[in-house]
Amino acid sequence: MTRPAETRLRVGVDGVRARAVAVDGEGRLVAVHRGRRGDSPARVLDALFRRGAGTASTDRVVAILPDLTLAGSARRARVGVLRIGAPAATAVPPLAGWTTERASLAGPVAMVGGGHEYDGRVAAPLDVPAVAAFARTCAGKVDAIALTGVNALENPEHEQLAAAVIAEELGPDVPVVRGAETEALGLLERENTAVLDAALARAARAHIDELSASVRGHAPGAALYLVRGDGTVLPALDGYRHATAWRGAALGGLLHGAARLAGVPSAIVVEVTADRAVVGTTIDGLLPDSGLPREIDGVRTGLRAPRLTVIQRRDAAFTGRLHAALARAGGGPDELPVVLVGEAPDDLPALPGIAPIRPEDGDLAAAFGAAAAEAAGSVDRIFWQGTGGGQDSVTRARMLALDAALRAGADPRKLRETPVREALMTYVPVPAARLQVTAVGPLLELADVAAVEP
Amino acid sequence: MERVTESAIGDIVRGAVHFGSGGGGDPHLGGQLLTAAVRQYGPVPLVRAEALAPDALVLPVVSAGAPYALLEKAHSVHEAEALRAAVEARAGRECAAVLPVQLGSANVAVPLAVAARLGLPCLDADLMRRTLPSIDMTLLRLLGHPVPPVTLVGCTGAQVEFSSGDSAVLSELLRAVMPGLGLVALASAYGVTAGDCARLGVDGSISDCARIGAALAAVTPGSDEGYAPFLHACGGRMVCTATVAELVQHSTDGWPRGVVSLNTSEDFVRIDFQNENLIVSRSGTVLATVPDLISLADADTGILLQTTDLALGQDVHVITSPVDERWHTPAGLDLVGPRAFGYAVDPVRFDGTATLVSAGPR
Numbered sequence: 001m002t003r004p005a006e007t008r009l010r011v012g013v014d015g016v017r018a019r020a021v022a023v024d025g026e027g028r029l030v031a032v033h034r035g036r037r038g039d040s041p042a043r044v045l046d047a048l049f050r051r052g053a054g055t056a057s058t059d060r061v062v063a064i065l066p067d068l069t070l071a072g073s074a075r076r077a078r079v080g081v082l083r084i085g086a087p088a089a090t091a092v093p094p095l096a097g098w099t100t101e102r103a104s105l106a107g108p109v110a111m112v113g114g115g116h117e118y119d120g121r122v123a124a125p126l127d128v129p130a131v132a133a134f135a136r137t138c139a140g141k142v143d144a145i146a147l148t149g150v151n152a153l154e155n156p157e158h159e160q161l162a163a164a165v166i167a168e169e170l171g172p173d174v175p176v177v178r179g180a181e182t183e184a185l186g187l188l189e190r191e192n193t194a195v196l197d198a199a200l201a202r203a204a205r206a207h208i209d210e211l212s213a214s215v216r217g218h219a220p221g222a223a224l225y226l227v228r229g230d231g232t233v234l235p236a237l238d239g240y241r242h243a244t245a246w247r248g249a250a251l252g253g254l255l256h257g258a259a260r261l262a263g264v265p266s267a268i269v270v271e272v273t274a275d276r277a278v279v280g281t282t283i284d285g286l287l288p289d290s291g292l293p294r295e296i297d298g299v300r301t302g303l304r305a306p307r308l309t310v311i312q313r314r315d316a317a318f319t320g321r322l323h324a325a326l327a328r329a330g331g332g333p334d335e336l337p338v339v340l341v342g343e344a345p346d347d348l349p350a351l352p353g354i355a356p357i358r359p360e361d362g363d364l365a366a367a368f369g370a371a372a373a374e375a376a377g378s379v380d381r382i383f384w385q386g387t388g389g390g391q392d393s394v395t396r397a398r399m400l401a402l403d404a405a406l407r408a409g410a411d412p413r414k415l416r417e418t419p420v421r422e423a424l425m426t427y428v429p430v431p432a433a434r435l436q437v438t439a440v441g442p443l444l445e446l447a448d449v450a451a452v453e454p
Numbered sequence: 455m456e457r458v459t460e461s462a463i464g465d466i467v468r469g470a471v472h473f474g475s476g477g478g479g480d481p482h483l484g485g486q487l488l489t490a491a492v493r494q495y496g497p498v499p500l501v502r503a504e505a506l507a508p509d510a511l512v513l514p515v516v517s518a519g520a521p522y523a524l525l526e527k528a529h530s531v532h533e534a535e536a537l538r539a540a541v542e543a544r545a546g547r548e549c550a551a552v553l554p555v556q557l558g559s560a561n562v563a564v565p566l567a568v569a570a571r572l573g574l575p576c577l578d579a580d581l582m583r584r585t586l587p588s589i590d591m592t593l594l595r596l597l598g599h600p601v602p603p604v605t606l607v608g609c610t611g612a613q614v615e616f617s618s619g620d621s622a623v624l625s626e627l628l629r630a631v632m633p634g635l636g637l638v639a640l641a642s643a644y645g646v647t648a649g650d651c652a653r654l655g656v657d658g659s660i661s662d663c664a665r666i667g668a669a670l671a672a673v674t675p676g677s678d679e680g681y682a683p684f685l686h687a688c689g690g691r692m693v694c695t696a697t698v699a700e701l702v703q704h705s706t707d708g709w710p711r712g713v714v715s716l717n718t719s720e721d722f723v724r725i726d727f728q729n730e731n732l733i734v735s736r737s738g739t740v741l742a743t744v745p746d747l748i749s750l751a752d753a754d755t756g757i758l759l760q761t762t763d764l765a766l767g768q769d770v771h772v773i774t775s776p777v778d779e780r781w782h783t784p785a786g787l788d789l790v791g792p793r794a795f796g797y798a799v800d801p802v803r804f805d806g807t808a809t810l811v812s813a814g815p816r
Contacts, residue, residue, distance in 0.1 A: 088609040088636070089528040091567060092483070096490035117636045118523055124610070150527050186525040188486060291698075291765030292752060293482075300482050307767065309754070328697070328769055382522055423762040424703045424710035426477060426729040427587055428520040428632045434762075 008445075011048065011222070012257075012371025013063040013211075015041030016250040017343075019367040020048035022058065027260070027372070032364060041065055041207070042214040049218040058219040059446060062370040064227045064249045065207055065239075068200045070105065070297050077143030079198040080107045082134055082166075083191065084158050085115030085150030088123060094148075094191055098299060105199050107142040110134040114158040115150030118432060119384035123150065126158045128165060135169035144198035145170070148179030148191035153381040156180045175201045177241045183378050183404070184302025185434060189293065193244055193301045200243035208239050223446070225409070229303060230287050231256040231369060232376035232440060233408060244296060244303060250366055251308060255282040257369020258341040261359035268329040270322075270356070271342040271365070277318075279309040279325040281336065284416065285374050285440050304380075319349055326354065341365040376440035377404025385431040394420050397435040405439040415441040455578065455661040458498040458566055462664055463488050468758075469667025470562040472688055472775070475747040476731035476761035478558025478585035479521035485559075487528060491567035498566050499575040500660055501551055508649030510550035512577060513541055515565040516589060516641050518606060518628065521760070523637035524560060530609035533640040534568040537607045540615065541642050544603060552576045553646060554659060555592065558585035562663055564640070579651055580659040581644070583778040584747060587709065587729040589628070589643050590621035591790050593654055593780055604628065604643040608635035656778075673756040681756070681771065690775025691805060693734060693741060694718050695753060698768045701761075711796075714750075714761060716770070723772060725750075727761050732795055734772060742774040743792045745781035746804040749773045774804035 009030060013020045018035035033048040041063050070076055081094045090111055095103045112134065114126035138145065145166055149159040159178045166176055177198045179190035197204075208226070215224050224236040228245050231252030239246060251271070259267040259282050266283045281288050287306035294305040309325040311318055330336050338354050341362035359365070379401045383393035397420055406412055421436040458466065467481035467488070492498065506512075515537065517524065542548055552569035554562060557580050569576035581592035590601045601621045606614040606628070614631050616624050632639065669687035674680030678692050685691060696716035703712035709728040716723040726733040731748035734741045742748055750759045753769035764770070780786050782803070788794065791801045802808060 085527070087530040087532055088638075090531040091529040091533070091571075092487045092490055096493075097486040115527075118526065123527075123636060185522065186483075187528065188483065189525075288767050289765045290754070291759070291763060291768040292755065292757070307765075382526065422703065423522075424705055424712075425520045425522060425637075426710065426762060428518075428523065428637055429629060429705065429709050430520070430633055430637065432520075432522075432637075434522055 009058045010371040011045070011058050011061045012367040012369065013041050013045050013061065014250070014253065014367035014370060015044065015063055015065050017363070017366060018044050019364050020044045021364055021367045021371055022048060023368065023371040029361065029364070032361070034363070040210065042210040045211065045214045046218070058222045060225065060443070061215050061219065061222050062225045062227060062233060062373050063211055064253045064366055064370050065246055067247045068203050068243045070102065070196070070199060076105060076199050077202045078107045078141065079105055079195055080134070080138035080142040080145045081109040081195055082131065082145065082147040082162065083111040084126065084147065084162055085123070086111045086113045088115055088150050089187060092188065095195070102297060102299065106195070108134060108137045116152065116155040116158065118151055118154065118382055119386065120151070120155040126161055128161070131162045131165045132169060135166040139170060142174065144174060144201045145176045146191070146194035146198040147176065148187060148194055150187055152180040153183065175241050177201070181242070182302045183380055185380055185382070186302060189300055189302035192299045193303065196244050196296055196299065196301065197242050201241055204243040205240050208236055212236065225373070227253045227370050227373055230306065230376065231373060233373045233443065235409060244301060247296065247303065248306070251278060251280060252287060252306065253369035253373065254341065254366035255280045255287060255369070256285065256373065257365040257367070258339045258359070258362070260372050261341070261361065261365055261368055262337065262339045262357040264337050264339070266336055267339045268326060268336045269339045269341065272340060272345045272348050273343045275313055277311045277313065277322055277348070279311070279322070279329050280306065281329045286376070286418065286438060323351070326351070374440050375405055375408035375410035375443050376438055377401050377406070377408055377410070378436070378438040379404065380436045381434070382432055383435050385433060390422070390433065393433065393435060394422070397437050401437045401439040405441060409443045410439070410441040411444040415439045455500055455664055457500055458492065458660065460489060460492050463492065465664045465667030465671065466660060467559045467563055467667070468670050469663035469665065470557055470559045471758040472666050472670070472749060473557035473583070473663070473747065474559060474585040474730065476727055476750055476759070477729045479524065479560035480760055480763070481559035483525060483528060483560065484563030488563040488567045491570035495570040495573070498570045500578040501575040502657060503577055503579060503648045503651035506550050506648035508647065508652065510648040511545050511547055512551045512553040512646050512648055512651060513538055513549040513574070514553045514555050514581065514642050514644055514646055515568050516555035517560050517564040518632070518641040519638035521560065527636055527638050529564065529638065529640060531571065532611070533607050533609060534571045536611065536613065537605060537640050537642055538572055540605045540607065540613055545645065549574065550648065553651065554580040555589065555643070556580055556582040556585050557659055557663060561585065562660065566660070568640070576660065577651060578658055578660045579656040583656065583659070584745070585730055586790055588625050589641065590625060592644070593656065593778065594644055594646065594650065595621070596780060596786055596789060597654065599644060599650065601643055603645065604641065606631065606635065606639040606641045608639050670756065670758065675754060675756040681751070681773070685773070688775040690747070690773050693772040693774055694723055694736070695769065695771050696723050698764050698766055698770060701764055701766070712761070714764060716772070725761070725772070726797065728795060731761055733792060733797060733799060734774065740799050740802050741806055742804045743799060743801050744795060745777050745786065745790045747775045747777060749775070776804050
């Protein structure tokens with residue numbers, strides 16, 4: 001039996017601004033809860049359900065969780081750090097440039113033989129006894145493991161094998177975060193991301209389990225997703241080991257949600273609160289990249305940073321800066337509508353020449369964006385083009401992005417793709433290129449799957 | 455500057471990006487690599503060539519690798535010792551100091567880290583005074599000094615040496631062995647003494663990076679005036695502020711050729727680049743060319759960018775600045791002028807003036 005589409009409800013939780021909404025199959029707001037800032041996401045969700053928001057027909061809950069930081073996290077875990085690839089890359093050991101204070105979260109750190117070359121061939125055999133010895137050193141001393149292999153995006157075999165060896169030694173209760181789970185160019189970028197994710201794994205589990213308990217209590221059939229920093233979904237089970245992936249979700253979800261509330265596919269969005277305005281852009285479900293890497297707690301990560309401008313309202317040049325930011329955000333070939341949302345969109349001075357859309361319930365934009373969040377998959381790595389020529393690797397990159405979007409939950413029939421961005425190798429003219437591509441689309445409806453089953 | 459301490463590293467690699475002219479690698483990896491070496495071995499002493507015996511052998515060091523490949527597979531701790539041993543074995547004597555070959559974020563950090571590891575001082579000098587894509591494009595060669603012997607060491611112990619040969623052939627051979635070495639190797643070239651360096655008259659390369667890097671850190675993004683500390687430090691000028699509209703690259707033979715199209719509020723600006731930015735033109739008029747430096751700064755943060763990493767829609771400042779005068783001589787322009795990179799345009803200096811001497815036909 002499947003329920004008719006119009007009775008299925010999607011719940012979006014904005015765990016930062018303490019808002020929750022239930023949205024029906026037509027995109028209408030069915031129920032709303034406005035809590036107090038500081039309320040936990042689970043508390044906000046409970047309150048929405050207590051308003052009778054059709055708990056039985058809720059089949060998806062998508063939540064924006066607050067950013068976790070090492071400094072703010074009492075439950076940060078001690079991390080064992082393993083690098084696979086020696087003798088390569090040994091001149092930059094793990095955590096090399098971290099401050100002493102940050103590096104103190106690490107337990108045992110080791111570099112073992114193994115790793116691959118740019119084209120995926122084995123550079124050195126994996127030193128399995130050394131991996132096992134590392135795991136034994138970690139026993140009882142760490143709460144999580146971060147391991148990263150040289151060129152592991154191109155060939156993750158040694159990372160996977162090492163993860164299995166470690167799980168064998170330490171058991172299933174010690175999470176193992178692999179670098180290649182984050183699609184990002186750069187060994188240090190992936191390694192740092194894995195270490196931060198591992199350090200935050202306990203705190204992440206606490207947050208997700210609390211929310212998960214609320215979902216089970218009210219809508220046991222519903223699937224739980226988190227919102228990523230880019231405003232697309234992260235399956236809750238992946239969230240345990242990727243707390244950094246949801247950093248910035250409060251703004252990512254807001255940008256998409258504001259455009260949806262305004263009924264436009266792309267927009268310049270301004271969130272206005274009592275103390276600041278944030279200007280961002282959403283283009284057909286994706287956030288334009290800033291071109292700059294994202295640092296967390298002073299540590300370079302593999303996460304991409306969307307292009308955002310934050311302007312403090314106490315800034316004397318507030319209006320001028322806001323105008324400049326709007327002009328720049330709309331710098332593309334197409335005229336984009338401007339959407340004003342947030343707690344205080346009305347106390348913004350008039351913007352000459354701009355007729356902004358002020359959607360009703362603008363304070364719910366992020367919760368609405370969560371309820372309607374799509375699934376995306378990205379590829380960003382070096383492809384050896386060899387004899388197959390550039391076209392083969394472009395096709396491969398596109399397939400990998402599509403696969404990643406499907407794994408995130410996207411409906412294969414409704415995926416959209418960005419053009420493939422190609423950057424050729426400099427200084428060593430060889431047939432290799434960095435390719436970047438993203439696929440994005442709505443989540444697969446579970447009811448649709450059920451409907452086609454015999 | 456007398457020595458490189460951990461606290462100086464940020465400025466040095468940041469400033470080195472300026473000499474990369476849009477290439478030379480992102481400074482993060484270089485900074486981490488040098489930090490690791492300084493934490494383990496202590497500060498790196500800097501020396502002037504005149505302070506060493508004139509016949510003292512020095513060890514030129516350059517990281518030969520694609521920046522993208524280096525991000526995945528950084529250097530091994532074994533490469534420094536292997537390179538030194540190979541160069542000393544051929545010369546029959548010991549090296550007294552490390553000599554950076556070029557200025558760029560990777561290629562300032564790597565020789566300093568090698569010096570730390572080997573317990574040698576590093577010369578506060580280099581052979582190019584900027585980043586250039588080929589090991590034969592040096593002021594030393596401009597003076598007639600031969601490029602070979604060229605030595606490459608890979609992380610798994612492989613060593614390659616080209617003891618003689620024409621520089622065009624050598625460059626071709628070097629590129630041919632790079633895939634076998636995993637696209638990353640530590641390299642040395644030129645038999646150089648401290649006396650050669652003193653005669654070259656290059657002084658204060660690392661100190662220049664530190665000084666310009668400190669000025670970059672003092673930039674206040676948001677207005678052209680905010681860049682005054684940096685422009686003053688490098689002697690450059692702000693050409694325009696613009697938005698990245700398109701970036702294309704294509705490779706027919708050898709180096710990829712690329713074009714960045716920028717929109718300003720009133721017109722179009724174009725940057726032709728290969729490994730570094732080579733030509734900037736505005737509505738068809740060439741504003742500046744290689745060998746002078748053409749940099750792009752992120753308008754939001756003031757950070758100098760790698761051209762291949764630009765994002766569409768990103769706002770940037772285009773900044774041009776001068777290099778060593780010797781690159782503007784006829785012989786210098788033959789080696790590194792726009793025609794040497796395959797562009798049929800005459801060289802134009804960073805301030806828009808024609809270079810005083812003609813490059814001559816090639």
